[in-house]
Structures are given as structure tokens and as C-alpha cells.
Amino acid sequence: MTALHPQPTSTSTPARPRRTGAGVLVGVLLAVLAVASLFIGVSDVSPVSLLSGDSDGTAAFLLVASRIPRTVALVLAGASLGIAGLIMQMLVRNKFVEPSTTGVTEFATLGMLGTTVVVPGMAVVGKTAVAAVFGLVGTWVFLRVVRAVPVRQLVLVPLVGIMLGGVVGAVTTFFAYRLDLLQSLMQWSQGSFAGVMQGRYEFVWIAGAMVVVAWVAADRFSVIGLGEEFATNLGLDFRRVVAVGMVVVAVITAAVLVTAGLIPFLGLVVPNVVSLLIGDNVRRAIPWVAVLGAVLVVACDIVARTVRFPYEIPLSVVVGVVGAVLFLWLLLRRRSRAH
Template identity: 35%
Template sequence: MTKVSIYTVSFALLIGFSLFIGVQNVSPLDVLSMNEVQRTVFFTARIPRTLSLILAGSTLAVCGLLMQHLTQNKFVSPTTAGTLASARLGIILSMVLFSQTNLLSQTVIAFIFSVLGTLFFTTFLRTIKLKNTIMVPLVGMMFGNIIQSFGTFIAIQYEIVQNVSSWLQGNFSLVTLANVHLLFLTIPLLIIISCLAHYFTIMGLGKDVSLELGIPYLTLELIGIVLVALATTTVILTTGSIPFVGIIIPNLVAIKRGDHFGKILFPVAFFGAVFLLITDIFSRIIIFPYEIPISVIIGVLGSLVFIFLLLRGEKE
């Protein structure tokens, strides 16, 4: 059995577990003879949830990989560059200033803040002299915490903390057929990134090399930031904040397969989806029939893997 076949079968099994694990008993044997309650749960909750796990995992992992190539730092991702925090701030401000705003308006506002926050961080990187591989993501996390604290302050002032906390915490149990459609926007974004993979691979060699090879570095950097910001915004608006995926998945894949952007793009997307499927299944069964938010589990696992990667990078 080839490695591709093993991956395919494993992925199919994970999808099956995701579809058939839950409080409402729906087994594979019931697919052709489901009652009304089972049919409603399966098609309005289980399938959208599984699709959102695959799309969100792939998107966050690829966004992390892209940001690492744009900054030439393997520990930069939407989590450590202020992208997630900036999108959260945009959502909070949209809730305060435009309480009756629709999903499209929230998406636009969150996207604008996400782009501005990421641009500020990347611009800041160019101005500082200390660009230690480990120091940069730590500074980025501090930057994100400052933005997050400011957003929390605003939420407290306008008494929307409960709404913000429950909505923005990473949790796929709230994903249904009614709100999963926004995540489908990530598909064309991932296609665009794959089409530009050759250019992003060269950009990973640095600005000077890229310009010598005729690559419009600043233009493509802006395109990359916009793609990351829009993709991150769609994920956070649908599922909430999911940390660390953009750091640990690209780095773990790169350990085995190298750091060539074009060659590891699809493996990173695949394992990003696998990682979210596994952690979501675990979040559903650890205290069954109750459920732990997936962001809690990923926060614990991601922190441990992040520390391992930092120590490994320091030794190298």
C-alpha cells in the first residue's frame, strides 16, 4: 500500500469519525434510513462542521506558510504577527459602531483591520535591527496581545464581553449550514496562492534575490498580506480564533520535506486539515457528551509544539 493510499484512507476515516461522532446518534448504517432528527443533524450540522474543519485547517496552515516566506522567519504566522488579533479588534469595533451591521460589513471591517495590523507588523520588522528568529515571533505575540487587550477594553466599556468571548473563541460546534458559506471564500484564495507559489518560493530567498530575478517584491508582498488577511478573516468570522495552526503545521512538515514553498504547499494544507479534524474529534469525546472548545485543546498542544520548535531552532 503506497503512502498516498495510506494518507487517503486515513483522511477518509477521520472525515467519517467527524461525521458520525456526536450527542445525536447517527451511524453509517443509518445513512440510507435516517429519521427526521438524524437527517437534520447530519445535513445542517455534521457535514458543514466537517467541511469547515477541512477548509479552516488548510487555510490557516497555508497562511502561516505564506507569512513565513514573506518575512523569512519560520515562526511568523497569523497568530504571531497580530493578524488574528487585528481581525478580532475589527469585529469588536463593528459590533460597537454598527450594532445592526450584517455579515458582509463585519467581514469588510475585520479584513481592513487585519490588513492594517499585518502591514504594521511587517513594516516594523524592516525598521528594527534585531531580527533574531526567536525574538521576532515573541515581539509579534506581544503586539497581538496589546491589540487584543485594547479590544477587550472596548468590549468591557460597551458591555459586549460575553458576546465577544462566546463568539470569537474557536469552536466548531456553532458552525451550521447557515454560516458555513463564508468559508468557501477560502477556496479561491488557496487557488490564487497555489498559482503564485513559484513567486512566493523565490521571495523566501529574500528581497534582494527576488529583485535581481525580476520579481516585483513589494507588490507580491502586499498581495500575499491581503490574501492572508482575507483568508484569516473568513476563518475567524465563521469559527472563531484558532491559534498556532499556522506555526506548527508548516514547521513540522518542513522538518521532513524541506522548506520549498511550492513543494510543501499541498502537504501543509493537507496536514492542517488533518490536525483540525483530529483535535476536533478529541474535543468532542474527551468529556462526552459535553464538548471542549477546540481552541483550548489547540492552545495546549500548540504551546508545547511551539516551545519544542523554538528550542530546536535555537540549537540549530
């Protein structure tokens, strides 16, 4: 007679293979969207025209000078803005913040307006640097305000940032109106990659470089997301890591703003979706956030180019609608889980 030993049962699912499969699927989706983006537009740039070799080489020229730079800029902007939102959420320890809901974008826009007024002929690299400095100041101001104002509910933190951004945006609009620069201000406020071409998108690679910096410091960002006291007890220089995060957020915001303008909600919804899938580990989340952010931006840009073809609507409109819907869903989901 043999003794009966209870056999361990497991109802866990193979999460890692499923994540790997999902990652491969998202990567393939990004590749398909990027290839489709190369051949969508008013001018005839298609595989047939490229392979047939038209006499004047117009299709090949447009592909190299316009379509490829635009697609690369879309991928870099989507990936970097998603990472900026992820880092901002770690700095504030709040899932409902990103540069466009904390006043960082408005401060960077104010810096752009200042360079246009004071030094109208400044090179793009100078404008990017000034916008980054103003964005850095905006990040610091928001962090100081959040620390000074006791906020108990998570959803109130982005409201504080939106109010701060509203004040700065009102000041920017006032000076733009008085100086007859409202048209330039509207151009920065409506994100669009229609004017991106070879020689006018290279600074978005700076935002891509900031993604690498975020990847190197990913574990430190995960630790500071647990709080200053916890990070200090582990021997981490909390202020230095926060400073690195502020620089990453400011530079990404400035580089994308100078290249294409404002793209709202992207850094808010993408990190939250990734957090629902794989958790809050920054090192594991960065590749997912980067790829999903790029997928969202490229897909929305394709929609913006095809909805009213041959005309094009601003990318920020499409991203804003999609992002707002996802933001409301996240808010309702959080509220339903709280009860």
C-alpha cells in the same frame, strides 16, 4: 586482465516514493477522520440510523444541516490557516510567525468589535470584509515594525508580534469591557465549530479560495522568501507579491475568525513540520500543509467532542495545547541544531 573501474555507490534513499506513500497515508487519514467526524455527536446520526430510514428523517436532516457543514468547515479552516502561516513565514522570512503570533488576529478581532459597535446589524459578509481590512492593516504594521526594529535572533521576531498583538488585544478588551461586549469577545477568542451549520459556514469557502490564490502564486512566494534584493534581481515585483500575500493572510484570518473564532498555533507548527519533511519549496509544500492542517483540526475537534462527552470543550483549547507542545519542540530543536 581487466581494468578495475570503481563502481559508483549510492547511499541515497528513494525519497520520492516514500513521500508519495506518506502523502497517500495522510490523505487516507484525513478521509477516515472526516467520516468519523460525521457520526460523532449527541444526536444519533449513525450509518445504521441512516440506512434504516427513521420515520421523521431526523438523522438525515442533522447529517445534511449540521454534520457535513461542520466537517467541511473544519477541513477548509485547517487547510487555509496552515497556508496562511506558510505565506506569513515567506513574507517575514521567519519560521516562527503566523497570524496569531504577529498581531493579525488581534487586529481582525478589533475590526469585528468595531462592526458590532458601529453597525450591529451588519451582515456576515460585511463583518468578514471589515475584519479582513483590519487584518490587512495588522499585517502591514507588523511588517513595518519588523523592518524598523533590528532583530538578529529568529525567536525574537514572533515575540515582537506577540507584544504587538498584546497591545491591540488590550485595547480591544478595554473597549469591550466599557461597552459590555466581553461575552462576544470571548466567543471570538475561543475557536469552536459547535455553532457551525448549513447557512452559517459558507464564508469559510472564501478562505479555501485563498488557498487557490496561494497555489497560483506559489513560485513567487518561494522567491521572495530568499529576500527582496534576490527577488528584484530576478525581475520580480517584490512589493506586488508581498501585497498579494498580505491579502491572502488577512482574508483567511478574517473568514475563519468570523466563522469559528480564533484557532492558535496552527499556521505555525504545520508549515514547520512540512518544512522538515520536504523543504521550503512553497509549491510542493502547499498540498502537504493543507492536508496536514486539515488533519490536525479535524482530529483536535474530535478530541474536543469526545473528552467530556456529551459536552464539548472549545477547539482552540485542544489546538492550543497541541500547538504549544509542538512549538516548544521546534524551538528546542532549533536551539540544539544551532550549537
